[in-house]
Amino acid sequence: MTTSNPTQLATDTIPVSDQALLVSDDAALEGDETARPMRADARRNYDKVVAAAREAFAEGGAETSLEGIARRAGVGIGTLYRHFPNRQALLEVVYRDEVKQVCRSAEELQGLPAWEGFVAWINRLAGYLVTKQALAHELLDYFGHDSDVFKTCRHDLFEAGEPLLARAQEQRAVRADTNLAEVIQLVGGITKIQTTDPAQRERILSIALDGLKYRAQ
Amino acid sequence: MTTSNPTQLATDTIPVSDQALLVSDDAALEGDETARPMRADARRNYDKVVAAAREAFAEGGAETSLEGIARRAGVGIGTLYRHFPNRQALLEVVYRDEVKQVCRSAEELQGLPAWEGFVAWINRLAGYLVTKQALAHELLDYFGHDSDVFKTCRHDLFEAGEPLLARAQEQRAVRADTNLAEVIQLVGGITKIQTTDPAQRERILSIALDGLKYRAQ
DNA sequence: GACAAAACGGAGGGTGCCTCCGCTATAGTT
DNA sequence: AACTATAGCGGAGGCACCCTCCGTTTTGTC
Numbered sequence: 001m002t003t004s005n006p007t008q009l010a011t012d013t014i015p016v017s018d019q020a021l022l023v024s025d026d027a028a029l030e031g032d033e034t035a036r037p038m039r040a041d042a043r044r045n046y047d048k049v050v051a052a053a054r055e056a057f058a059e060g061g062a063e064t065s066l067e068g069i070a071r072r073a074g075v076g077i078g079t080l081y082r083h084f085p086n087r088q089a090l091l092e093v094v095y096r097d098e099v100k101q102v103c104r105s106a107e108e109l110q111g112l113p114a115w116e117g118f119v120a121w122i123n124r125l126a127g128y129l130v131t132k133q134a135l136a137h138e139l140l141d142y143f144g145h146d147s148d149v150f151k152t153c154r155h156d157l158f159e160a161g162e163p164l165l166a167r168a169q170e171q172r173a174v175r176a177d178t179n180l181a182e183v184i185q186l187v188g189g190i191t192k193i194q195t196t197d198p199a200q201r202e203r204i205l206s207i208a209l210d211g212l213k214y215r216a217q
Numbered sequence: 218m219t220t221s222n223p224t225q226l227a228t229d230t231i232p233v234s235d236q237a238l239l240v241s242d243d244a245a246l247e248g249d250e251t252a253r254p255m256r257a258d259a260r261r262n263y264d265k266v267v268a269a270a271r272e273a274f275a276e277g278g279a280e281t282s283l284e285g286i287a288r289r290a291g292v293g294i295g296t297l298y299r300h301f302p303n304r305q306a307l308l309e310v311v312y313r314d315e316v317k318q319v320c321r322s323a324e325e326l327q328g329l330p331a332w333e334g335f336v337a338w339i340n341r342l343a344g345y346l347v348t349k350q351a352l353a354h355e356l357l358d359y360f361g362h363d364s365d366v367f368k369t370c371r372h373d374l375f376e377a378g379e380p381l382l383a384r385a386q387e388q389r390a391v392r393a394d395t396n397l398a399e400v401i402q403l404v405g406g407i408t409k410i411q412t413t414d415p416a417q418r419e420r421i422l423s424i425a426l427d428g429l430k431y432r433a434q
Numbered sequence: 435g436a437c438a439a440a441a442c443g444g445a446g447g448g449t450g451c452c453t454c455c456g457c458t459a460t461a462g463t464t
Numbered sequence: 465a466a467c468t469a470t471a472g473c474g475g476a477g478g479c480a481c482c483c484t485c486c487g488t489t490t491t492g493t494c
Contacts, residue, residue: 038440038441039439039440039441039490039491039492040490040491040492041440041441041442041489041490041491042440042441042442042491045441045442065480065481065482066481066482066483067480067481067482068481070443075442075443076442076443076444077443077444077482077483078441078442078443078444078445078483078484078485078486079441079442079443080443081482081483081484082441082442082443085483086482086483087482175424175427178420178424181417182417182420182421182424185410185412185417185418185421186407186410186421186424186425188410189406189407189408189409189410189421190403190406190407191406192406192409193402193403193405193406195402200398200399200402201402203395203399204399204402204403204406207392207395207399207403207425207428207429208403208424208425208428209428210392210427210428210432211424211425211426211427211428211429212424212428215427255471255472256459256460256461256470256471256472257459257460257461258458258459258460258471258472258473259460259471259472259473262472262473282449282450282451283450283451283452284449284450284451285450287474292473292474293473293474293475294451294452294474294475295452295453295454295455295472295473295474295475295476296472296473296474298451298452298453299471299472299473299474302452303451303452304451
């Protein structure tokens, strides 16, 4: 139910054409409002690094050294650092897109009944967080922080989840004395659980969801 | 003695009484069932390292390099590794005691009503896990693994928590379809939440506890 | 094609993990 | 008390990582 979602969120399953899309997203990010466009070689390398990082993080966050990413991208370590002053910066750019995808997937859940829609989204979020442990952990760790990109992520997440949660609360499907920030933190904490048995994590998540259910009195 | 530092370098911040306790605890651990006692210098250094590690981890897990601990203990890095083949081994020995204390505290909760007793223990466990983030995270990460000392910890934790949980389940205070392993994982996940506002974590924990409550259905 | 500026990339400094091995302190033996 | 086998010590050094600095190369413009 939880992890093996119909909606595929892992990047490595995204067709190449879409990856190009992602790259142009990065371009948008770059040329957002600052002065002049990147030089051709710079843009090329920037994209190569982001792609390599995306791959590397997807494979499993553990052995994700920046030097490894640079090597994988066929780029000098200096170049990587020129574009991303630190590990954090790179992480941010990478999961910016990934978070967006989870958020986008929320729209199609508005058709479901309030509780079901809410639970479905939570499960998607959890599924995403679990598969992207490396990214997710850092995302959650900085959830309350002030980094620009994190603000964006949080904003996206709220925009997507808030309607689902609000509706569920209005219809007395979810308890009133909580909010999306808490819910996301709760889900995030649970996805951090290390276990050899994914089913266990799912059971635990469902216990937590029970705690979110509205209770008369 | 080959140590270049004065012996009291690392340990002088711990009250003497506690040191004695720690040492004798370690002694018990060591002489458990194996053959011959440690040589005097070995035992001395072993204790120094454990004390230094305890301090270092308590101060905040971040800057907890083994080399730093060795330095702090006034001991060569080689000596540290002689006693603790890797980071894991050292962590294990250190929080072995700490876990024991949480466990011991469970006994006095048997007097409370089932649900209250259970919740109280969970809160203590959570409190412990939060203050000892560094240790706790690793403890939880390896919770399902096979390391000897982890087995001991788990055993202690179960011995302490199981009666409380069982009683609460018998009295229909806690849902029947869960077990202590899941509960501990759940609590562990929540304590991993990074937040500037501890009250938020408490609210989230209470939501999760609500999920554990028995529900007539 | 020439030139300035932007970007590259890798050497290298700092730190951490862990291993190896020559030297030292210890504890039985005499 | 002296002797000796050896458990134990400690740090040099190999490897990996993070990140910076700067000489060299690539671009874009004229």
